Amino acid sequence: MPAYWRQGCWPWAIPGCTKNLKHTRHHWKRKWRRCRMTSIRLGGTIGIIGGGQLGKMLAQSALRMGYRVAILDPSEDAPARSTCHTFIHAAFSDFDALKQLCEQSDVVTYEFENIDAHILRTLVNDYHVPQGAETVLTLQNRDLEKTAIRNSGADVVPYEKLAGKAQLEQFIESHQLPVIVKTSTGGYDGKGQVLIETEAELDTLDIPFDEAEWVVEKYLQLEREVSLTVARSTSGQVVYFPLQENLHKDQILYRTIAPARVDYMEEAKTAVDKIMAAMHFVGVFTVECFIDQEGKLYVNEIAPRPHNSAHHTIESCSISQFDAHILAILDHPMPEVHQHQPAVMMNLLGDDLDRLEEKLFTEPDWRVHVYGKTGRKPARKMGHVTVLTDDLDTTLDQLEQKFIKGVEV
Structure with a gap:
């Protein structure tokens, strides 16, 4: 019995899908894609969003195991281009190109997680992306990430979301210098971070609070x-x-x-x-x-x-x-x-x-x-x-x- 039948993926098993044939086909196709993961065979295709070094090494593992690889990356000479069967040269924000990658893949993963929230949710809805959308979207934002970690019961360094310099000064009054100010989104490898160690540095500080969201955290020794x-x-x-x-x-x-x-x-x-x-x-x-x-x-x-x-x-x-x-x-x-x-x-x-x-x-x-x-x-x-x-x-x-x-x- 096919995996999609066992899991209730036939059109008549999907509530509301008998209204018209076009609607039924659309929902059946979407649900079948999500269910077919149980029967991927050797030679199936793994789609990877991102073709940097991580995408390259993921592709090498997938190829060694006998799977085909499709990769999307905005760099025409991305490192992973040499380790895939299909390469889609497109921006991570190119919705049509991402859909093309998903259409060609049995399962989709990523080495680059800063994907537009709307696009990622749509892909997860329509295709098999086991990592889902909600966790990665939470981790794209430092404030949401730290709040989620704290709510889990794990310890995090004292931090606060910043609305302006006055709030930063209040945080420093409570936690003392040094502190580090970071953009809530987009920063990596030290980008979007400002270390403040002295009062003199605080006095001359020029952070564009109106241009981005920021968090401040205690800088630990x-x-x-x-x-x-x-x-x-x-x-x-x-x-x-x-x-x-x-x-x-x-x-x-x-x-x-x-x-x-x-x-x-x-x-x-x-x-x-x-x-x-x-x-x-x-x-x-x-x-x-x-x-x-x-x-x-x-x-x-x-x-x-x-x-x-x-x-x-x-x-x-x-x-x-x-x-x-x-x-x-x-x-x-x-x-x-x-x-x-x-x-x-x-x-x-x-x-x-x-x-x-x-x-x-x-x-x-x-x-x-x-x-x-x-x-x-x-x-x-x-x-x-x-x-x-x-x-x-x-x-x-x-x-x-x-x-x-x-x-x-």
């Missing part, structure tokens, strides 16, 4: 930054990757150590479990956390897709985050995650690649990933290097000499 990557399937199976210890340089992730050198796995899992109970997640997502100097763990933000800090899993774990994501959205069983060996992952930014290009393949222990981006900019993520090691201290010393250049370990 950190002991460590960590992240936990998790995969959840459509039927609810959950697997956890090792807790990752992260170092940022100029607010961009520069290095990850896995497993983390601090024993906070249970605290992080507890926070993640609270968040999963309160919000809908399917596929891979990463919860980034702060540990302050008093040893308290706070949830900072959530990425509802594969994450830079878990790139090491390609070599270091029994399953990569990209494999886990494909299995999860297809609702295939996921194996328990085992880490073969501790790992250090270094981001290759544009200036790093300029310095190290001739040396990348002279180090036999370096697992090198270059994404294939054509525009090399100093702070742009161009690739990453993973090193597996049983001697973490020695490896970090060697990387400091050859790679890190100016970042404390």
